[in-house]
Amino acid sequence: MVQPNGMSNLPMVNGQFITIERFLLDRQPEYAKGDLTTILYDMALAGKIISAQTRRAGLLDVLGLAGQVNVQGESQQKLDLMADDVIIRLNDHTGRLAAMVTEEQKDWVRIPEGYRKGSYVLVYDPLDGSSNIDTNISIGTIFGLYRVVDRTNRGRLEDCLQAGRKLVAAGYIIYGTSTMLVYSAGNGVHSFTLEPSLGEFLLSQEGMLFPEIPSYYSFNHSAGRSWSPQVEKYANWLRDSYQPPMSYRYIGSMVADFHRNLVHGGIFAYPATPEKPNGKIRLLYEAAPLAYLAEQAGGYGSNGRRALLDVVPTDIHERTPVFIGNRDLVAKAEEFLRQS
Numbered sequence: 001m002v003q004p005n006g007m008s009n010l011p012m013v014n015g016q017f018i019t020i021e022r023f024l025l026d027r028q029p030e031y032a033k034g035d036l037t038t039i040l041y042d043m044a045l046a047g048k049i050i051s052a053q054t055r056r057a058g059l060l061d062v063l064g065l066a067g068q069v070n071v072q073g074e075s076q077q078k079l080d081l082m083a084d085d086v087i088i089r090l091n092d093h094t095g096r097l098a099a100m101v102t103e104e105q106k107d108w109v110r111i112p113e114g115y116r117k118g119s120y121v122l123v124y125d126p127l128d129g130s131s132n133i134d135t136n137i138s139i140g141t142i143f144g145l146y147r148v149v150d151r152t153n154r155g156r157l158e159d160c161l162q163a164g165r166k167l168v169a170a171g172y173i174i175y176g177t178s179t180m181l182v183y184s185a186g187n188g189v190h191s192f193t194l195e196p197s198l199g200e201f202l203l204s205q206e207g208m209l210f211p212e213i214p215s216y217y218s219f220n221h222s223a224g225r226s227w228s229p230q231v232e233k234y235a236n237w238l239r240d241s242y243q244p245p246m247s248y249r250y251i252g253s254m255v256a257d258f259h260r261n262l263v264h265g266g267i268f269a270y271p272a273t274p275e276k277p278n279g280k281i282r283l284l285y286e287a288a289p290l291a292y293l294a295e296q297a298g299g300y301g302s303n304g305r306r307a308l309l310d311v312v313p314t315d316i317h318e319r320t321p322v323f324i325g326n327r328d329l330v331a332k333a334e335e336f337l338r339q340s
């Protein structure tokens, strides 16, 4: 097929390039057209803006700490705060949302007075892996979308504290060698690559699935000093017994580890330890959206005992142990953790 000059390096699918806007219009299930689809556009726009800022981080004075700590007591990076501000300002006045939850705000975010409340709740981590910002390692935005519990009384904490099983869409934007948006609205997982010269996210892959044979396992082995005997045995099984042997990769940026494992097969785990009895990863806006994507891609996400999507959060910032990736590897983790 003759490629138009200079266009042949764009991510083509079936010989054509499809923008996320066209994809959402043409492929979204009927029930998802309307506000849900528009919110996904809004997140794509947020991704473009955040990508531009992270690309220039070295040049603009946005590197380094902002001199504040977030509700987690973690030093907030300037890019964290910028990304959070971008997402809130893109979404708080559109009339599509009734509430937001973000890692960077202590309380859930209300829709400002004077603006209509919509039917959706956006939960997100504006910049996961932010401790890597100053070292040019891939970082990412993670998001999930819920419908409000009661349309006649919307915009309440109850709308935010829903199990992941209630998610109607989830996704992430990874700011790496290229900027990619990966999402699902319940109809498979689809990935888009930002073409900077066009400012468009172009369809890269439709219907992503974890490869049958996993290639990587991702743990922070330095935490191994305080793992439970069961987690220790599981980690050793992954290293010594699983066939065909996997490689060990741990970037310290969950979105990047998750994305690599989705593409090549594998498992990411952040178990509980005595120092972190509930693990480190936040349930509502990190683990649950990724678990939703994992299940849509034929994988699974567990807290070691049960599906992450079945856990009802009791606090918007609660943490959870995480085992997420190829279904058989995660099921095996549950098997090891059940042993006394």
Ligand code: P6P
Pocket (backbone or CB within 6 Å): 128, 129, 130, 131, 220, 252, 253, 254, 255, 280, 281
């Ligand atoms: P550790 C980033 O802060 C994060 O939440 C995840 O993106 C990442 O996988 C994890 O923490 C890294 O934590 O304790 O291994 O440095």
